Amino acid sequence: MDKGDYVIHIVDDEEAVRKSLAFLLTMSGFTVRQHESALAFLGIAPNIRNGCLVTDLRMPDLDGIELLRRLRQLPNHVPTIVITGHGDVPLAVEAMKAGAVDFIEKPFQDEVLIAAIERAIAALAKVAVQEDATAIRSRAATLSEREREVFAAVVAGLPNKTIAFDLDISPRTVEVHRANVMAKMEAKSLPELVRMALEAGLDSR
Template sequence: MPNDVVYIVDDDAAVRRSLARLLESAGFVPRSFEAPIQFLDAAPNLARGCILLDVRMDVMSGLEVQAALDRMGCTIPVVVMTGQGDVPTAVRAMKAGAVDFLEKPFDDEVLLEAIERALARSGRPHQAREALEAWNRIAVLSQRERQVLDAIAGGQPNKVIAFKLGISIRTVEVHRARMLHRLGVRQVAQAVRLLVLAGSAPQGVLRQSP
């Protein structure tokens, strides 16, 4: 919703400025924090909104910030931001409670969609439904496409995936493209997000893969 507050926690001044401009243009109210400690000091008094949290910071990592927020009982949804090639860290952040993650450099539209999803998150029933929907989408993948996605989520580059699966790098790229198409997403980060969500789907209500 317009006028919702988005808290930016990133020690890169250029990133903070860029995000603040984008958020303001979309009707959000950005509040930027350079130092994780500064943000954590302010956290108990923050209004509802969404947190954009960088996972790679010098003094304290995003995962450490996330753990501190959890100890405080802070329930503001967290979207983590990570550099390319650091998908495993983002996966750990989601398993620790982050509602989404974005891989830099990210598309403006993808960022705004992630924020809107985070702001719409409202309680466990919604989370369970979202997890089930993710599981159903993951279930349409072929065995090879799922193997490629699992490997990507584990941080393996195409060259390593190709070697382990006994296929060419070009074939890996083909499976990767088909996997994104079947899932209806544009970026690998979005596919990994679905994979992590699917892992929390209620076991008793999962439909069988076709």
């Protein structure tokens, strides 16, 4: 997990809090973006990929609970960690029910927030891998029986002549099937095709 691949979005109406959190997370190796309100964040939320949200619950324009509810309506997943004061624990529990992945009580140690963010982006990475594998399997399902045979042979490392002999077809026909496999699987190279087979759990033979 590379921290630099993820952007941590901070939503808080208090500038001092935003800057303090941003400094902490930047020094910890994260890329950080600050937002002064929930509405400002919602404006860019649909375009977020590989992002995690850290937000306060009590904000003047739109509170954290409503923010979470609106985020759940988006097609992209933005894991959210809420920061709450001691008296707001029931509200934080409500936030968890609304979709937050974790909540942290003030005051908190730096390590607690960092660990929560790392758990959130680790889960996000796992979801991304699962979605990628599902997409790969869907593309593999479009292959004909002969194309699947060639696919398995290619990712097993067999040369065209050997594949042609094993399948009792001409090397030229193998080339045609191989090109079709590359196109249908949307693979730009043999190493990428092999990676797809591994990630999707497709048998090589």
